[in-house]
Each structure stands twice: as structure tokens, then as C-alpha cells.
Amino acid sequence: MSHEGNNNEQKIAKLEEQVKELVRTEQRLHLVQYRLDEQARLYRELHSVGRQLLTTSDAEKLRSIATRFATEVLGYEKCVYCLYDLEQNAYVPHCFEGYHDQESQQTLSQVAIPANCQCLDSLSASRADAFAIGRCDNVCNFLQVTEWLACPLGHKWPATLGLLFTGNSEGRKDYYTPVVMGSEQAMGFISLASQTAAALELTHEREMLEERVAQRTKELESASHAKSTFLATMSHEIRTPMNAILGFTQLLAKTPLSEDQQEFVTTIQRSGRSLLTLLNDVLDFSKIEAGELTLFEHKFTIRELMDLAIEHVLPAAQEKGIELAAVVSRHVASSYMGDEGRLRQIFVNLLGNA
Secondary structure: OHHHHHHHHHHHHHHHHHHHHHHHHHHHHHHHHHHHHHHHHHHHHHHHHHHHHHOOOOHHHHHHHHHHHHHHOOOOOEEEEEEEEOOOOEEEEEEEEOOOOHHHHHHHHOOOEEOOOHHHHHHHHOOOOOOEEEEOOHHHHHHOOOEEEEEEOOOOOOOOOOEEEEEEOOOOHHHOOOOOOOOHHHHHHHHHHHHHHHHHHHHHHHHHHHHHHHHHHHHHHHHHHHHHHHHHHHHHHHHHHHHHHHHHHHHHHOOOOOHHHHHHHHHHHHHHHHHHHHHHHHHHHHHHHHOOOOOOOEEEOHHHHHHHHHHHHHHHHHHOOOOOOOOOOOOOOOOEEEOHHHHHHHHHHHHHHO
8 A cells, every 4th residue: 555655646646746837838938929029010110110210211310210210119229320420430329229318318419439449440341231239348338238249330440320329327237138149139239220221321411412413503503504694695696697688688679680690689688587596596496495485465466467477488488389378357356465576486486397
């Protein structure tokens, strides 16, 4: 009976140990599931912030998004974005989260972290996944923390796009994510820095492209203005002697001339008027390009307008044996208000093209 009792006790003890092991296994599974859920959540958050960074064209907003993500999503107490100052060869805080009182903000604004600081040596590896980590060192004194993690923004050293620091201060670490290399949060921070660097480079390239486009547009506008000015000047310069030629040919036509001489004068007048029309077209084109074309308003009749237009192209039509006639419907109003000269020019162009 005693032997049987001992066997039962051993079985019970064995069962109890198995139950405990099952409980421990279940706890481990719960912990693994929790970590997997946290990892999935973190990846979703990183994917979301990555899209947000790539769709943001303002560099200042990019920096703010990155620093807020480190504190609000990754759970670190503080995050500082430092810009590289070439003259000082140092990193100067530009955007930060977690510095709530005015004194700490003022102290931080006066900080310049030397690029040759020994604590940052591992960042000079010029790799996309480069990082540095430290505790109780000079960087801690600069950033008012007791532990920190830093990533360069860009693959070159010094990181001209800046450095991204995160960390916790003494006495508050229990409430924030500890700086532990290899943790999901630390890897997430490195990924955040990489995505921020890519977004900043894209923004920088976009800004450079916009500057080049603006400069090129300015150059083209200047060239166009110079061309318009040249055309207007040349048109005016040529119109003056041309008007004199036409004026003297009209006077010459009123003098006694032989039949051949009269034909010569008529040809000169016709050619002069054609050239004057061409000059007027060039002048109008330059005015349109310069936005200086002015329309005048006068009272005119369509019949008179058509007669003047036909008279202008009649010599050319007669040379080709073409008979021109204008028929104005009786339903057309007797007079209109507008720019008679421009409308006549349109009619002349239509007749000339026909």
C-alpha cells in the first residue's frame, strides 16, 4: 500500500510538473505572439511614416515627422535632428522632441556636437545601416540624456543631411523604450533614419530641379523679351524709310511719266505696301509676345472695311487674273464699334491666304 501511494505521489508530481511546463510554454507563446504583434504594428507604422515622408516636399516638415515618430511611436523619451554646419564641422540641433521646459530647449539650442567626436566614430563607416550608441559620455552631456542612439542621414561622412539622435534621460528610463541595440525599436529607428535620408535627398533634388527650371524659365523669358524688343525696334526703324519711299512714289506717280515708268512706280508702290504690311505683322507679333498689344475702339462700317481690305490685295489678285468682289448682306448692321485696323488686318490676311 505504501509503495502504491508513493507511485501515485510521483505521478501527481509529474503531472504537476507537466502542467507547470505547459503554463510556461503558454506564457512563452503569449510573449512570442505579443512580440510578433508589436513587430507587425511597428512595421505598419514604419511603412506608413515612410509613405508620409516620401509624399512630403517640405524639409522642415520631414524633420518634424521623424522626431515625433521616434518619441510617439518608438517610445523614446527624446529625439533631436541635428544639421551639419560646415564652418564649425559640427552638428547643430535644429528640430527636437521631448525637451519640454524652456531651460532645456535654450541649453540645447547652444549645442554644437563636433563631427570628429570619438563617440561618433562608428558613423563614419559610410553605410546605410551605420549607427552609434553611447551612455554617460560627451554626447549625453550635449543632449541632456544618459543613453543615446544616433544614425547618419545619408551614406557619406560627414553626413551633410544631418544626424538623428534619440535617447532617454536619467530617472525616466522606466517610462520609455530603453536604448538596446538589436531591439525592434532600435532597428525601427535605424529604418526611420534611412527613410528620412531618402526623403530629404528626394526633396533636395526636387528643390534643385525647381531652381534650375525657374532659372531656365527666367532666361527664356529674358531671351523672348530681347527678341520682341529687337523686332519692335527693327520694325520701327525700317518703317520710317519705307513710309518715305511710299510717300515719294505717290508724288512721283502724279508727275508726267511714260507707260513703262508708270508701271515701275506702281510695282514699287505695291512692293512697298506689301513690305509695310509684313513689318506691321512683325510689329504686332512682338507686341503680342510682350503683352503690349492695344486695341482701340472706333465707329466703322463693314462695307468700307471690306472695300479697304479688297483694295489692299487687289493688285496681287489682278496679277493672277482673279476678280475680287465684296457682297455684304443687308442684315449686317450699318455700323459697329471696335478696332477697325485690327479687323481690316484679319480680312486682309484671310484674303491673302485665299
